[in-house]
Amino acid sequence: MIRRSLGQTSRRDVWWVWPVLVFLGLSTFIVYSTWAAFQGRDYHFGPYLSPFYSPELWGDSPHSWFGPKPGWWPAWAPFSPALLILWAPGGFRLTCYYYRGAYYKAFWADPPSCAVGEPRKSYWGESSLPLILQNVHRYFFYLAAIFLVLLAHDVWKAMWFTDPGSGKAHFGIGVGTIVLAVNVCLLGSYSLGCHSLRHLIGGSRDQLSKAPLCAKAYQCVGCFNRRHMMWAWFSLFSVGFADLYVRLCSKGIWHDWRIF
Amino acid sequence: MVQQQATFSIWRGDSAGGKTVDYTAEVSEGMVVLDAVHQIQATQANDLACRWNCKAGKCGSCSAEINGMPRLMCMTRLNDLDLTQPVTVEPMRAFPPVRDLVTDVSWNFRVKKKIKKFKPRKPDNPDGSWHMLQGDIDRVQEFRKCIECFLCQDVCHVLREHQMYEEFIGPRYFVYTAALEMHPLDTEDRLPELKQSQGAGLCNITKCCTKVCPENIHITDNAIIPLKERIVDRYYDPLKKLFRMFRPKSEG
Numbered sequence: 164m165i166r167r168s169l170g171q172t173s174r175r176d177v178w179w180v181w182p183v184l185v186f187l188g189l190s191t192f193i194v195y196s197t198w199a200a201f202q203g204r205d206y207h208f209g210p211y212l213s214p215f216y217s218p219e220l221w222g223d224s225p226h227s228w229f230g231p232k233p234g235w236w237p238a239w240a241p242f243s244p245a246l247l248i249l250w251a252p253g254g255f256r257l258t259c260y261y262y263r264g265a266y267y268k269a270f271w272a273d274p275p276s277c278a279v280g281e282p283r284k285s286y287w288g289e290s291s292l293p294l295i296l297q298n299v300h301r302y303f304f305y306l307a308a309i310f311l312v313l314l315a316h317d318v319w320k321a322m323w324f325t326d327p328g329s330g331k332a333h334f335g336i337g338v339g340t341i342v343l344a345v346n347v348c349l350l351g352s353y354s355l356g357c358h359s360l361r362h363l364i365g366g367s368r369d370q371l372s373k374a375p376l377c378a379k380a381y382q383c384v385g386c387f388n389r390r391h392m393m394w395a396w397f398s399l400f401s402v403g404f405a406d407l408y409v410r411l412c413s414k415g416i417w418h419d420w421r422i423f
Numbered sequence: 424m425v426q427q428q429a430t431f432s433i434w435r436g437d438s439a440g441g442k443t444v445d446y447t448a449e450v451s452e453g454m455v456v457l458d459a460v461h462q463i464q465a466t467q468a469n470d471l472a473c474r475w476n477c478k479a480g481k482c483g484s485c486s487a488e489i490n491g492m493p494r495l496m497c498m499t500r501l502n503d504l505d506l507t508q509p510v511t512v513e514p515m516r517a518f519p520p521v522r523d524l525v526t527d528v529s530w531n532f533r534v535k536k537k538i539k540k541f542k543p544r545k546p547d548n549p550d551g552s553w554h555m556l557q558g559d560i561d562r563v564q565e566f567r568k569c570i571e572c573f574l575c576q577d578v579c580h581v582l583r584e585h586q587m588y589e590e591f592i593g594p595r596y597f598v599y600t601a602a603l604e605m606h607p608l609d610t611e612d613r614l615p616e617l618k619q620s621q622g623a624g625l626c627n628i629t630k631c632c633t634k635v636c637p638e639n640i641h642i643t644d645n646a647i648i649p650l651k652e653r654i655v656d657r658y659y660d661p662l663k664k665l666f667r668m669f670r671p672k673s674e675g
Contacts, residue, residue, distance in 0.1 A: 172491050174491030175505065176490075263628050264629050273580070274631075277631035278488070278516075280584070290622065291624075298655045300655075301652075358648045362648075367652070369605055369606065369607045372559050378558065391644075
């Protein structure tokens with residue numbers, strides 16, 4: 164059989180549109196999130212904390228857990244609280260089964276699309292280094308689950324606004340609170356539809372009837388899993404937008420409306 | 424659809440080579456690609472070879488590549504295609520051509536023989552029968568819908584582009600293995616072969632197999648990824664290994 168070259172196909176449809184959109188969507192997010200992570204400022208506003216910077220282990224904002232930049236941090240290295248933590252949710256998405264399939268096509272043309280010619284003869288798949296490391300996905304899920312709890316706690320904190328006069332905190336809801344809350348819901352819908360979670364929670368069993376709780380949990384995870392691609396994109400957009408919202412409020416470009 | 428003429432570019436040839444030949448056919452409402460191929464066979468090219476049987480999308484015989492995408496000829500309606508351009512009908516690319524639209528799919532049957540057979544646990548009752556709950560068998564029943572059309576094998580780039588026939592069994596046989604491996608009565612262990620000689624790690628989750636499946640089996644999400652996760656359990660997850668030390672006997 165004669166090997167087809169890159170992009171060679173008998174397909175008539177616009178097969179290249181989806182890989183191009185994936186390439187543009189993921190590239191935009193990677194560029195923006197990297198830029199935002201290196202800024203190290205404008206990541207909090209009032210009770211709001213950007214999800215790119217949560218949890219803020221060390222930093223200058225009131226949200227910091229352990230105080231300002233640690234003394235052991237090398238002087239030559241740029242410091243930003245986001246750099247300490249973003250590897251975890253980033254790793255979760257990088258090793259996600261949906262994103263894997265999407266970026267193999269869009270960034271590596273392996274294949275560019277179904278039934279379309281590829282640029283390379285050689286192929287190792289995920290059975291040898293480096294892609295065999297994708298099997299670490301479930302561990303990134305464990306970390307992502309912790310982040311979900313922390314981000315949900317951030318939403319709770321985003322409901323308490325400090326009165327500048329009295330210094331007392333009052334319950335309230337701002338547009339930023341809703342932005343952060345929607346973000347957590349979308350991140351939850353994405354994370355809780357994880358294929359690894361579906362396996363761990365019940366998929367590994369051949370007789371789910373012997374564990375009714377696992378069976379119920381398996382069904383619930385399956386509900387999210389069926390729309391995993393949709394949640395992956397919605398949550399990617401929402402987490403980027405949540406950072407942008409807090410950043411623009413912090414810079415004074417956007418005004419955060421208090422609903423009550 | 425008003426009766427009209429359409430051009431079909433059909434691949435003609437054999438294992439030595441071939442080329443597409445244009446035929447014009449009368450098309451009318453309700454026709455599928457297989458109807459057009461039969462009309463061409465009856466009126467213009469009596470020696471045109473094509474494999475078909477049920478014409479109802481259940482026998483899996485008439486697999487071909489229509490306008491470049493693997494599809495069943497009998498389930499591809501002409502009113503879903505752009506008839507202003509020639510419709511290309513080619514044999515499945517992943518398998519050696521025998522003649523015209525017929526390919527040699529015997530490799531698939533040889534692969535199937537290598538997969539460990541169903542091995543049920545001891546019967547639950549003295550009469551040799553077992554107890555099973557529908558809830559436990561639901562997952563496996565999806566896989567039993569497979570009609571072995573081999574469109575998933577054809578579209579999979581590991582076979583189609585990289586010809587890794589010795590190292591990789593393909594989506595169809597991951598579905599077959601998953602149906603056995605997840606069966607509530609089965610006690611056989613197929614994970615070592617899946618990891619080593621059957622190449623589960625070679626799948627890079629493009630989901631093309633799922634996209635072309637005429638039975639809408641969620642091949643990637645429900646068969647391949649769960650098998651990959653079982654391999655992770657066994658070979659790559661240190662916590663699971665630790666856990667097994669305390670619970671050596673697994674369920675099932």
